[in-house]
Amino acid sequence: MPISETWLLPDGVADVLPEQAGVIESLRRVALDYLASRGYQLVYTPFIEYIESLSSLSESNQDLDLVTFKVIDQLSGRLLGVRADMTPQVARIDAHVRSVEGVARYCYAGTVLHTKPQGFSASRTPLQLGAELFGHDSIDADVEMVDVMLGLIDKAGFLDGVHLDLGHVGLFRSLIKFAGLSKADERQLSDLYQRKALPELKDFTENLKSGSDFYALGRYSTDLEALQENLSLEILANAEFKAALDELISTRSQIQLRWPALHIGIDVVELRSYHYHTGLLYAVYSPNRAAPLAKGGRYDGIGEHFGRARPATGFSCDLFALTAGQFKKIELVVAPKGHDSDLVQAIADARQNGLSVTQLLGNDDLSSVPYATHKLSNVAGKWIIEQI
Template sequence: MPISETWLLPDGVADVLPEQAQVIENLRRDALDFLASRGYQLVYTPFIEYIESLSSLSESNHDLDLATFKVIDQLSGRLLGVRADMTPQVARIDAHVHPVEGVARYCYAGTVLHTKPQGFNTTRAPLQLGAELFGSDSIDADVEMVDVMLGLIEKAGLVDGIHLDLGHVGLFRSLVKRAGLNKNTERELSDLYQRKALPELAEFTQDLSFGADFYALGRYASDLEALQTHLSAEILADTAFKHALDELKTTQSAIQARWPNLLIGVDVVELRSYHYHTGLMYAVYAPNRAASLAQGGRYDGIGEHFGRARPATGFSCDLYALSAGQFNAISVVVAPKGMNADLQQAIASVRAQGLSVIQLLGNDDLNSIPNATHQLVDVAGEWQVKPI
């Protein structure tokens, strides 16, 4: 490779320069402190594991399996996976490494790696931050998780104009079960819902058992009152369907009471990651951003792969995306050479105020510090910070 190309990075991978890196790091610290204040304990997970450990979600989520880089371990000869999501790792911790009885709350922050970008103009190496709650199947746990997610978005200073989307896979799943649909038909329906293809949906559902209900689910996906008006009495009386609908309504009411100015929308056929989510799903969007700021949902039984199936709910976000467009002007104070006590005390005092101080070395002068914004100067025997 020519020397002129050795500095290039792979597509979807980028350096983070000081002005944005400082914003991201401040956000990471604030977010983890916020999660700690809510009782979520920090865990670190390895960047690479045996693929069997990372497959607890991959088995039910083909997209995650495709996103996972796989390599051969030169020590054991076994197949390793580079984490594409940290949820399976936290589930392993909950099941075997730190098996808490009762409710366990964890949070994490670290880089994950994707074989391909997971959305338009997204990185292949997101800095993923999230929280997981294990051991409670109560809707209160989902409400708490949504509230925590919104609190985190507020910490990032992105509350104005945000929009919360709520969904519940239980509505579609219970209807599929009631109608006795096969996997292929279920998959085609899911695709039609995701594409919001109402004309195709109307034609496809004509000859289906409970076809009118499947069409109503797509046609009135964002209006629960209209949806209930157009569903059959048999479906509305179905225990599983009714339970999912009640959970969706309860969550919407509880979050609206906690966040009265928040725009909350409902989409009962938002079926992203449908195959491993088991209940409520939620995502936060901001104006002029196509991708969600954060998203999550319930995935009960995730630890079954590790021998300990537990109810679980959680969310995650990409700190790079969350901080997109934000930059921090870094003040750098240059101090003169010297080891005399008053100068060193002045440098320590300026650093204690949160400013960065660089002391000149050898034959350096101000030109040696191109990012300098201020200098420490002796004014009538008193050290003062002056703009350059």
């Protein structure tokens, strides 16, 4: 490779410069402090570990398996995985490392690595921040998690104009079970729902058992009232289907009480990673952004791979994406060289007041600090800060 190209980075990987890094770091601190105030305890997880540990999710989520980098450990000869999502690692902690009884709440923030971008203009090295709640299978836990997610989005300054999307994979799963459909039909339906291909859905469901219910699920996916009017009495009486529907309606009502100005949408055929998720799904969107600001859902039984199945719900977001386009003006004060006690005290006072101060070295002058915005000057025997 020519020397002129050695500084180039791989596609989907980028440096973060000071003007944006300051914004990201400020939000990370605010977010983690907020999560701590809600009772979520911070954990750090290793960047790489044995693939068997990370496969607790990839066994049920092929998409995650495909974006996980795999390498051979030069010490043991075993296959290692670079974390593409921190949820399976936190599940391992809950199952074995810190296996507390009752409800456990954790939060985290760290870089993950993807083999390919997970969306248009997405990074392959997202800075993932999230929260997980283990040990409670009631709708109250889901409501708490959605409430925490919205609170974090509010702290990030995005709540005005955003909307929350709610779904529940239990509706689709229970209908599949009720109709006794094959895996091939299940995959075909999932694809049609994801593509919102209503004409194809109508044709495909005409010869299926409970075909009218499958069509109604797609046709009225965003209108719960119309959906219930067009579903058969048999499926509405089905215990599993009814439980999922009631959970979705209850969650919408409870979130609306907490966030009365929030627009809440429903999509019962939002089936992202439905083999992995087991219940409620939630995502929050901002105008003019195709990707969600944050998303999550319920994934009961996640610890089964580690020998301790636990109900769980959680969400995550990418701090890089959340702060995209935001930059912080850097203010830097330059102090002259010297060891005079008054100068040393003036520098210490300025730093104590939250200012960034750098002192000149050797024979340097102001030109050696190109990003300086202010200088510390001695005026009539008193050190003052002046704009450059």
